[in-house]
Amino acid sequence: NAGVTQTPKFQVLKTGQSMTLQCAQDMNHNSMYWYRQDPGMGLRLIYYSASEGTTDKGEVPNGYNVSRLNKREFSLRLESAAPSQTSVYFCASSRNTEAFFGQGTRLTVV
């Protein structure tokens, strides 16, 4: 049982480059989330998807786009990376009241 799988685990980008962070869950959950974690700021919600076919902005959506490809997969795209997007990104999925998290993607933008 893999749970929530994120790829890649590490990534270094140059300013202006684009990339997509992938997330997949095998728990048949309807809801999926993308968070970023920065020191002293906890986890901040970027986007979430309450169900397949729907997405909504969270607290810090600027500079990001998402795609809920199907029930399993929820990707996060950075169209033009900026140093301020250096962070650890977590994907999560939830059933009822419990959320399950991936291991994170550590992204550095230079």
Add this chain to the structure above:
Amino acid sequence: AQSVTQLGSHVSVSEGALVLLRCNYSSSVPPYLFWYVQYPNQGLQLLLKYTSAATLVKGINGFEAEFKKSETSFHLTKPSAHMSDAAEYFCARRRRDSSYKLIFGSGTRLLVRP
């Protein structure tokens, strides 16, 4: 705005001492509340959750939390700290309506001294 506040970015205790990590929420309607733990270079793991009338919630690894509506608090405790408890702890909330947004506090790093 609905939020979660964790008092103390760092808490240091001796092994065997009481652990108390503080969390307060702001909301006119009590939300669902959660405590998560994050070990170094890991994702978040659920410790416990408050979703019903039971105000004292027991979780994994000997942790428990008490929901106090009058104080809008959900503090996390453990009677006796172990070295393996050293980690970062996050309090989080979710509204009871159809919203699925899970909002986190800024986290408290627990240090356990031998």
